Amino acid sequence: MIWIDTLAQGILLGGLYALFAAGLSLVFGIMRLVNLAHGDFIVMAAYLILLLVTLMGLSPFVAAIIAAPVMFGIGWGLQKHLLNRTLGNDILPPLLVTFGLSIALQNALLEGFSADSQRLPTGAISTASIDLGVLTVGVLPLLTFGSAIAVIVGLNQLFYRTELGRAFRATSDDATTASLMGIRPGNIFAIATAIAMLVVTLAALYLGMRSNFDPNIGPARLIYAFQAVIIGGLGSLWGTLAGGIIIGLAQTVGAAVNPEWQILAGHVAFLIVLLVRPRGLFPRAVD
Amino acid sequence: MSLLTTKGLTAHYGDFQALFGVDIALNQGETIAIIGANGAGKTTLMRSLSGVLRNAPEMITLEGQAIGGMSADQILPLGLAMVPEGRKLFPSLSVEENLLIGTYGRKVDGYWNLQTIYELFPILAERRNNPGTALSGGQQQMVAIGRALMSNPKVLLCDEISLGLAPVVIKDIYAAVPKIQESGASLIVVEQDVGQAMKVADRVYCMMEGRVTLEGTPASLSRDDIHAAYFGVSA
Numbered sequence: 332m333i334w335i336d337t338l339a340q341g342i343l344l345g346g347l348y349a350l351f352a353a354g355l356s357l358v359f360g361i362m363r364l365v366n367l368a369h370g371d372f373i374v375m376a377a378y379l380i381l382l383l384v385t386l387m388g389l390s391p392f393v394a395a396i397i398a399a400p401v402m403f404g405i406g407w408g409l410q411k412h413l414l415n416r417t418l419g420n421d422i423l424p425p426l427l428v429t430f431g432l433s434i435a436l437q438n439a440l441l442e443g444f445s446a447d448s449q450r451l452p453t454g455a456i457s458t459a460s461i462d463l464g465v466l467t468v469g470v471l472p473l474l475t476f477g478s479a480i481a482v483i484v485g486l487n488q489l490f491y492r493t494e495l496g497r498a499f500r501a502t503s504d505d506a507t508t509a510s511l512m513g514i515r516p517g518n519i520f521a522i523a524t525a526i527a528m529l530v531v532t533l534a535a536l537y538l539g540m541r542s543n544f545d546p547n548i549g550p551a552r553l554i555y556a557f558q559a560v561i562i563g564g565l566g567s568l569w570g571t572l573a574g575g576i577i578i579g580l581a582q583t584v585g586a587a588v589n590p591e592w593q594i595l596a597g598h599v600a601f602l603i604v605l606l607v608r609p610r611g612l613f614p615r616a617v618d
Numbered sequence: 619m620s621l622l623t624t625k626g627l628t629a630h631y632g633d634f635q636a637l638f639g640v641d642i643a644l645n646q647g648e649t650i651a652i653i654g655a656n657g658a659g660k661t662t663l664m665r666s667l668s669g670v671l672r673n674a675p676e677m678i679t680l681e682g683q684a685i686g687g688m689s690a691d692q693i694l695p696l697g698l699a700m701v702p703e704g705r706k707l708f709p710s711l712s713v714e715e716n717l718l719i720g721t722y723g724r725k726v727d728g729y730w731n732l733q734t735i736y737e738l739f740p741i742l743a744e745r746r747n748n749p750g751t752a753l754s755g756g757q758q759q760m761v762a763i764g765r766a767l768m769s770n771p772k773v774l775l776c777d778e779i780s781l782g783l784a785p786v787v788i789k790d791i792y793a794a795v796p797k798i799q800e801s802g803a804s805l806i807v808v809e810q811d812v813g814q815a816m817k818v819a820d821r822v823y824c825m826m827e828g829r830v831t832l833e834g835t836p837a838s839l840s841r842d843d844i845h846a847a848y849f850g851v852s853a
Contacts, residue, residue, distance in 0.1 A: 492720065500710040501719050508706040511784060512719050513694040513769065 335464045337587045338580065343468065346476030347541065349572045350534035351552050353482050354527030360566035361523045362418060362558075364425045368433040370553030372528065374404050375436055376535035377432030377544050378444055381451055391451040395536040399529050406528030411521040417573035418520070433549065440546035450539075451539035475537040482530055483572050487527075490568070499523060557618045558601040564611030573612055577604065619680060621646045621804055622667070622773050627677045627686075629662050633819030636662040638828045648694045649795070649805040652821035653812050655848060661703050664777045666845065667806070668700040669693040680773070695724060697772035699750040701779055703808075705749035706763040714746040715832040716761050728770025733806070735764040738794055756787035763794065767803075767840060774798065776807045780814060794817060826850055 355369045366372075375400060383394035413432075415538025417424040459470040490496040498519055502509040506516040538544060538552070555578055563576055578597045585596020605613070620643040622677060629637040637659050644650055652660050665671045667678060668690055685693055699720070707716050717735055736743035739760040745753060748760055759779055768776055777805035780788040788811070795818045799805065809815035816836040824832035824847035832839065833848030845851075 384781050497711060497719050498722055501708040501722075502717075504708040504710050505706060507690075508702060508708070509668060509719075510690040511670070511694065511702060512722050512765070513691050513724065514722050515689075515691045516718075574777075607647050 337583050338466055338607055339466050340472070341583030343472035343476045343579070344583055345572075345576030346472070346479035346538055347534070347575070348555045348559050348578050349479040349575030350530065350537060352556035352563075352571045352575055353479070353486065353568065354530040355556045356533070356551075356560045356563070356568055356571040357486060357527045357530070358524055358565065359560060360568075361499050362520050363406060363422075364418065364520075365429070365557075366414075366524075366527075366555065367426060367429040368549070369429075369531070369556060370470035370551065371433045371436040371440075371549035372402075372531050373535045373552050374546060374549040375440060375540060376532045377451070377529075377539040378449070378546075380532075380539060381449055381534060384451060386486070390455065390542055390615035391536055395532055398504045398535075399532045402532045403525045404530040406531075407521045407525035409523035411517065414524065415517045415520055419461060433553075437546050437549060441453050444546060446545055446547070448543040448545045449539070449604065450543050450609050451536070452613060453540045457540065471537070475541070478533055478537065479572060479575070481569050482533065486526075486530075490577065495522070507511055511598070555597070558597070562601060562604045562613055564614040567613040570611060619646060621648075622678075622680050622806075624663075624678050625668070625676070625709055625826045627663070627673060628675065629659075629666050629671055631662075635830050637666070639812060640825075640828070640830055642823055642830065644804055644806055647799075647802070647823065648820045649799060649807065649818055650816035651822045652806065652808045652825060653810070653815050653822060653844070653848065654825035655810070657827075660825055661777055661830040662828075663720055663825070664700060664703070664806075664808055668702075676771050694769060694771075697770075698775070699769045699771035700764040701759075701762045701766045701777060702776040703777040703781065704759040705755075707765075709749060709751045709760055711750055712747050713742055713750050713753065713761055715765050716831040717742075717768055722767040724769070725767075726770045730770050732768075732798060734768070735767060738767075738797055739764060748836055754787075755783050756790060759783065759787075759791055760794075763791070763798075767798065767801075771803055774803045774805050776805065778808055778810065778812050780809060788814065812848070 351373060355366060358364055358366055379398045379401065380391055380394045383389055383397055385393055414425060417428045419576055456471055460467045461470060490499060498514050502514060502516050502519045509516055527613035560571050562574030577600055580595045581600030584599040586593035622639055622644040624642050627637055627640040628635065640663060652663065654660050666673050669688050670690050670691065673686035678686035680696055680698055685696065705814040711719060717732060741757055742760055742764060750758065779791055792814060806817060807815060819836060821835055822839060823830050824844060826847060832843060
């Protein structure tokens with residue numbers, strides 16, 4: 332019985348990791364850019380939500396709705412005016428610039444909010460649970476997982492059912508030929524990063540409601556997100572969800588065996604997948 | 619006034635100069651062919667015209683507007699579309715999506731739409747849901763031409779549309795050219811296949827080593843003229 336519970340918790344935790352990873356996966360899938368500051372942007376969004384909650388007395392959910400367009404704008408501007416300049420045949424400049432951005436963000440958050448751990452006030456929802464007979468699951472983890480599914484479904488619809496999605500895929504295939512179709516790759520990239528920041532805001536909401544956060548936890552969130560993306564296969568959104576679930580499951584099972592093994596078990600699972608399927612579980616055919 | 623002109627067009631790849639003062643003119647409703655050997659600068663000329671390579675603004679004019687300094691995505695809406703060398707279909711897109719992307723972000727009026735493209739190339743309608751790259755070379759070329767036509771361009775650039783295709787397939791592709799001409803588009807066709815170029819073109823430019831070495835109507839040019847302009851030596 333306890334194992335069923337552990338497995339359920341692991342899968343639900345995977346939803347949170349998938350939310351961490353979906354934005355990263357989206358950006359990587361379209362422009363082959365690994366944003367090393369991705370985790371720090373999640374933390375930054377969490378502080379933005381916290382600020383709105385404390386200053387205006389809003390519920391975290393309402394605060395996230397207000398924070399989302401702000402993050403969308405930040406993502407657009409960041410890509411348009413900074414990251415687009417780093418894209419090219421050399422993969423090093425975007426890595427260096429986002430690495431620098433990560434350090435700068437952490438320090439700015441440290442200056443602004445101190446190193447104290449923070450948490451978003453959640454009210455009754457953090458302890459609410461649903462009894463499913465064989466096991467009981469928390470409402471918040473369930474909501475997180477449901478949001479992750481909704482994000483993946485939504486992004487897939489965007490990718491495969493809309494004109495913007497066609498432009499995303501075409502630009503990802505061949506930016507020069509896409510420009511011959513009247514598509515401006517720089518704008519497509521800016522929209523993609525802006526959308527990724529919407530997902531980041533959602534990830535930040537659940538991160539802040541489920542656990543403590545401080546300015547320094549960004550890089551670890553990046554690692555989980557990156558592992559989820561790699562396990563799933565670069566550029567596959569459903570693969571990213573699967574990757575998140577695998578990391579979540581491994582961590583929860585590891586913790587059940589020995590609490591010290593939680594983080595390690597996630598990394599071991601990542602290594603095993605890399606050994607067996609170096610290109611991930613659902614690699615894109617055209618890479 | 620010509621529809622599209624270049625004046626003293628030069629182009630560089632880093633330190634390497636690929637075009638040395640190229641002057642061409644395309645008149646309304648006309649089809650011109652650019653012939654020449656490998657490395658003559660034909661594709662560089664196409665890349666300059668379409669905005670993939672940037673030039674000084676006044677070097678290229680479209681309907682009197684200087685477009686030499688514009689990027690490809692700025693030039694396309696002005697009415698100049700290109701079928702790039704090597705077809706360059708988007709592998710992640712189906713045949714129909716490849717066609718639709720030709721009108722990205724714009725509503726265009728004109729003769730060409732999905733239906734008229736499928737009438738021009740009926741095989742594409744049957745294969746509309748296949749990935750673009752799952753098609754044969756000739757069919758891929760049809761998609762690439764259809765994709766460019768979807769924007770209803772005033773000028774259509776066709777870069778080496780016969781390259782790597784079997785003669786019977788080339789005949790099928792070129793059978794579409796008169797219909798494209800009838801729709802009102804003016805064409806610039808780049809070809810290594812001189813015979814094919816002569817058949818569809820009103821005028822021919824021959825290029826060698828980044829310069830125009832010969833210009834004239836197909837009827838006015840002798841085999842020897844072309845041979846000399848093409849290879850730099852008389853036959």
